[in-house]
Structure formats: structure tokens, C-alpha cells
Amino acid sequence: MKNTIICALLATFSVSTAIAQNKSSNQPNVIVIVSDDAGYVDFGCYGGKQIPTPNIDGIARRGTRFTDAYVSASVCAPSRAGILTGRYQQRFGFEHNTSNLVAPGYKITDVGMDPSEQTIGNEMQANGYKTIAIGKWHQGDEPKHFPLKRGFDEFYGFTGGHRDFFAYKGARTNEHALYNNNEIVPESKITYLTDMFTDKATSFIAENKDKPFFMYLSYNAVHTPMNAKKDLMERYASIQDTGRRAYAAMMTSLDDGVGRVMAMLKQQNLDKNTIIVFINDNGGATVNSSDNGPLRGMKGSKWEGGIRVAMMMKWPGHIAANKTYSKPVISLDILPTAIAAGNGKRKGTKKLDGVNLLPYITGSNKKTPHEALYWRRGVAAAMRENNWKLIRVKGRLENKEVENVLLFDLEKDISETTNLALKYPAQVNKMLGKLAEWEKGLDKPHWGSSYGGKNQIMKHRMETTGRDMERMYP
Template sequence: MNIKLFITTLFCVITLQVVAQPKAKPNVIVILSDDAGYADFGCYGGKEIPTPNIDALAKNGVLFTNAYVTAAVCAPSRAGLLSGRYQQRFGFEHNTSSKPVNGFQLTDVGLDPSVKTIGNQMQANGYKTIAIGKWHLGEEEKHFPLNRGFDEFYGFIGGHRNFFAYNKQPKRELQLLHNRKAVPEGEVYYLTDMFTDKAISFVKENQKNPFFMYLAYNAVHTPINAQQELMQQFAHIQNAERRAYAAMMTSLDRNIGKLVATLKEQKLYENTLIVFLNDNGAATNNAADNGVLRGLKGSKWEGGIRVAYIMQWPAKLPANQVYNPMISAMDITPTAIAASEGKALKGQVLDGVNLLPYLLDPKKAVPHQDLFWRRGVAAAVRSGDWKLIRTANNPLLLFNLQDDVSEQNNLASTYSQKVKQLEKKLQNWEQKMQQPHWISDYGDDNQIKKHRMEVIGREMEIKYP
């Protein structure tokens, strides 16, 4: 054989083999905790409850210090995260309720079928998808995870349920479901463990396929159900509710550690993008701690909307970064699409931003100059360091968060022009949004009361859940 022809042929074969083996797409895992306190994570300054596995995500990735969700309560926060859009664009302003407004039916209470989720986006880019844990985005078949971009579902569709088994089969919104089939309560063990075990089995089953996992733990939402053996670890905590909460946080952290260990065992760790965040601030009823942040779940104070938020991708993102500019839970969807080297589905306005260019080049301009919130009578805007809170029947509140992260000094009377500027931004944003498709079952009174300057501290705030 002609040696020159042989070498040319060999070169072509090698070239074809290289071309035929494209770079593997990263797996993407979004881990959502529920109602945790901002100051209850070690990487955010927590001292009382060790969270070594969550802290390790931050050490090996990026910790965000000005990270926000789109709502201070569970369901609309999830709608914003999963859609990559302000949920007010499609009328999902309140927690799911029994009070649709004129023009809508009770069956419309949930994530509008016209809205594509991150699951739809990742499916379109060749990913196997699963939703695990709490759904809370509607109870009709049209809202069900298997119809919303997920190939598999393992969780419950309501807003909460017991972590242990019920004595008898509960109503459907409380049932643990595998796809559409209820798991017998006799097979239910501690839910945080069950969700992790399912996540681990999914990872092993899809070792050779790119996958997207939405792992929405219901920990540490009420009911305060803790494992007794972990309670003993915190015997030094005198408050029984806080002691149980600490045990639940420890279970959450350990289970995240088990999932990360599985990724390492399966040789998937380096090329897996993991996002961890909390769905809103500490709840009024679970003994969680927001530290220096004022307010709790349900409020536009920082303690209601600023959350723990971490992103790790060892193959791509430098480790041990702290990122200070504002980001949002809405950014997860466009970031995941970009990581998969895919394209967003047509017809979906994404308010979120792909964070990867900003994290790879810290000198790049900030992802968001303005962020907005509204739930009924209470609304807010943050623009740079300035934040305005507007609540019906209350005075306008203005804070400079750079100087006053605890929101103790209302500067509205001192900076009237800044108030007008932020009011205008908020009004312009609202004009682009829809009115709520349903209203809250709980009314507006508590929201008005909790946004008064004199309501300070947990003891006062728990009066207005």
C-alpha cells in the first residue's frame, strides 16, 4: 500500500472519530429548599447548624450575596424559577387558592399551560428530565409535571405534606406519587431521604445521557417533622421547635452530600451544573433564622425575598467565588439553556439572564440593574443599591441596602426624587404584567401590617403570617 495514501487515510479516520465525539453536554441539577433561614447555612454565616455539604457547593463554586426569588411565598416563587419569567406575566401572583377572579375558573389556578417550563426547554435540547419533591403549581391534569416538561415525577402536587407516613391514604394533593400512581403510605419513610434516594437512582439510570433534575425538597417547610436520632445531636438547643428545625436542616444537608457523592462515584461530578437555592425567606412558623435580614416569608423585606443561592460547575466555573451583583431565580432557566448549548423555545419571553458570561468575566456589566416584586397590595423594586416598598394604606418605604441591609432607616422623605424615580420604574413594569388570575385565600390585611416600620423582630412578625 502506498505509504502516503495510508497516512492520509489514517488521518481522515482519526479526524472523523474526533468529529463524531462531540463534547458531552453537562447534566443540570436544581436543588430547592423550602422556607429555610438565610442565616442557617454555614456559608452565609450560620454557626448553630452545621451544613458542610451545602457549604462545599459554595467552596467549589459561586456563592451569591444579592440573590433573589421572584416572590416571598412558595407557589409564585416556583412559577418564576421554572419559567424564567416574572410570574405576573401569566397571572400567577399568589399562592394557589380557591378564589379565581372574574374570567377564570377554579381549574385555571395553576401554571398556565401556555407557559413553557425549564423542563420543556431542556427536553427540547435533548435532555431526560425529572421533577422530584414538592410541585405546588396546580392540581389539574393540565398542570401535572408530566404535562409540563418532565419525563418523570416523584413527589406530591400540593404545598406541604407530612415527612413521615400518614396512618391512612391521604387526599390526592398530599399523596406521594410516582408519575400518576400513588405510593402506598406503608412504603413511605422520611421524605427527605426518599427524594434523595430517587434522585440517586435517576442519576445512575441516566449515567450516559444528559439529564435535568428539579429536586424540590419540602424541607424545611412545616410540619416540623424531625428524625429522633438527629434531634439528639441538638439537645443543647433549648427551644424544641428550633431543635427539630436543626435536625431537619441536618437531614437536608446530609442528603445533598449523598447526591454529590453519587455524582462523583458515577464520574459525573465535574460536568454537572448544580444550582442550590431556597424558595423564599424563613417562615414565621418553623423557627428558621434570617440573621441580619429584616422580615420573614410573605414580605417584601429582604428577609422575605433574598435567599441563599449557590452555583457549581467544576468543569466550567472557577471555585470559591463570591458574586455580589443582583441575580434572580429567573436566571436559572436561561443559564441552563446556555450550558446545554441549546436555544430557548420560541414565543417565551425570558426575563432571566444567562449568568455564565458574568461569572466567567467578573468585570462584565451586572446581569440586572432592576428587579421587581408584587403580590396583591404589596410591591417592591430594587434598582442598584436602592429599594422601594409600596404597600396599600402604608407610607412608601425607601432604603439604601448598601448602607442599611437590615432596612432600619426609611429614607423616603429625604430622597423624594429617588422615590419618584423608583415609583415610575415600578409602574412601567406593572404595565407589562397581567393582573392576578386568582387572589389569596388569606386576604391582604397581614401584608399591610407586616410592612409597617414599627413591626420589628420575629415576635411581632409571627403575628402576621
């Protein structure tokens, strides 16, 4: 009898183990890699020739490259809020970069992602994933905003919007501190931030190779300050402009880091069971010597150079290699795609604005993922519908009400050089109506922008062209 019970228990254990292993095998690891302020054509797979990016290009070569990928904001913090929630961040008042300009009815402690929002970390945790956030957070500095409270089992990074890549020699603020979970890493232990984030990513992969994991690897490269390693600066000595030289060196550190992550996945035999999404958080900045190529405008604007970004996705055996996808997609799609890849169910109940991209890029769904895409930050808003792009700027300038509407055909005019608003008034009115309808579902901003509305008005004038002019209106 005793032996029978033991045999039954062993059989039950074996079945349970088999089920667990089978569940694990059906759940790919998911890694979302975010770069910061990079130029659209500074990646080789998007036409860059000056700075080699073989490892990032390798994601596109082994998967799908998106030609018309967008983020939900042209500046860092709200863009990340969209990535993390799969929802237009304006729905929960996260319209601007974090600031101390608190709106009526809110407190300074409310500046950050609303705790009632479910993050991609929460969703992946609920589906059995081990989760980690690495790098730049920029979602609020209060304890309630800390990554360990927002769906991540581990955190290795900093909570602010930027920090030096090397150690601070003097005093530094808490938002610039490097955290290892709840512990602050002494500045004496900091070498070069991009390398340290990569070190953490590779060690996490090795430590969690036997269970499904989700990694949000949010590099702060190539955001300012322009801190580059000396040996890489020397490698690019032929670049005369010192800012561009530092940018190239920092891009190389970023690409090397991505390469090390790929190598670790292969070493642990995880490369075929891992879906990787690479995306840049917004357009290239005016202050970091990035290059947006044919795209007009830079970070902070509704021009294509502010919101269209490099994005690629690979998953061997599921996503075909060396393909391009040219219908508009958006960073909000990452969360539902990650859940679907792991055969998971949503924990959150609020409406998602992103969609699962897998049926579209595999060809099983021939439709367009989004009927339209929308943007708003302060007085400037925009939308894209098919090839039409509309920008609407409405605010006060020198005590006068100003309203400016721009319309472009992106298929014929990717550089947004010709305003067609007067030529196609019916199209303008239709899109303005849809934009207004979308805005009805948004919350009022919970805090304001330290840059104000004037810069947005000036930035979106047809005569404001080129990096030097854009830099005048950050």
C-alpha cells in the first residue's frame, strides 16, 4: 500500500513537472529594449552609414523592421508611460515630462504614473513571468512610483530622466542615484552606465534561464550628457564635430550592449524562445548631434522627426526574417503583443489603445492595425490616418489666440514640406473632428510643462526649419 502511494505521488509529481515544463516552453521570454533620443537614420538598418550598429541591425535582419513606427509622445517620460501601459498616457493625465507645475486638485506626490494603471510588468507577472526593469525609469520619484511597486520583481537603474554615465564626483540627487532594487549603488562602484545595464541584463538572463522572464531594458543612451568612453572616442577620431564623435561612441556602446544580450541568449539556448522588441523612445534630440535624416523636426515636436522612430521585432520561428512592415504601428502595441506571445490573459480592465501586432506582421490579418493614431502635448496635437498627417496647434501667443492647422500627405511628402490644409479643407475638417472626439476620452494633464505653450506654437510653424531653429524652442 505504501509503495502504491509513493508511486502515485511520483506519478503526480512527474505529470505536474511535465505540465510546468510545457507551460514554460509555451511562454517565450520577452525583452523590450528602449534607446533614448537616437536619430531615425543613425541605425544602419534605417540608412545610417557613419556609425556601425550591427547588433541592433541584426534584430531587423532576423525579424521585422517597421518603417512607420511611432511613439505616443515626442518626449521621454510620457512616451515611456505609453510603452509601459499600452494606453495613450493622456488618458491618465501623463501628458508632459514630469515637472513641479502641479495642476489644481493634485499634489507634487501625484507627479508620475497613476498607480491605478497596470503596467506591462504587472501583466507579465500575472502570467507567470519573472520581471525586471533596467535603466531609465522616469515615471515618478515617489515610493508609490518605484518600479518594485509597479510590476517589477527587480529594478536596476535610476528614477529620473537622465544622469551622468560615469560616476558623480560631487553631490547628486536621489533621482540620479543608481538603484539595485532598494539599495543605492555607491558612486565609487559606477564605471560606465551603458555597460553596467548590460551586465545586469546578461546576469539576469543567466540566472533565470529555466523560467519565463520579461525584461524592460531601458538604456539612457544616447541621451545627454554626452559621456563617451575614451577608447571609442579615439575610434571615431575622423569625425571632426566633437559632439557627433561622442554621439557615435555612445551609440557604439549601446550597440555593443545589445550584442552582449544577444550573445547571452544564444549561450543559454534561449535565443529561439525569446521575442525581442527594439524601439527608440522619441525622435533625435536637438542637443545630442543625432540625425533624423529625411524626417522633419526633432524631439519635442509633432513633426515626423519627433514621433516616428526606429522599431524592430524578432522571434525565430514565429516572425519571418528580414521583412519590413509599412503600415503605421505605435509603441502602445508592445504590451498586448507581449501578452499574446506568452499565450497570456490581461490582468487590467481598462481599455488598451495598443493591439497585438503578431497577426499583422505574420500576414494572417491583412487589415491595418490602427484606423488612426493620435498625439497631444499641451497646445500641440496631431493625428495620422492612412497617409494623411494633421498637426493642430492652438494656444495663446503674445496675448492673442493662435490656431494653426497643417496637413501633409506622407506618402508623397515624408519631410512635411508642403502644407495642404487650404487645398483639402474637407480632409482637414474630417480629421479635426476625429481628433476632437479622441480628446474627449483624455484626462486633463495632472501637471504642466516647464517649457510652456509658446515653444510648441513656434516649433510647428512652417518657417521653423532645421536643428538650429528648433533648438530655440525646446
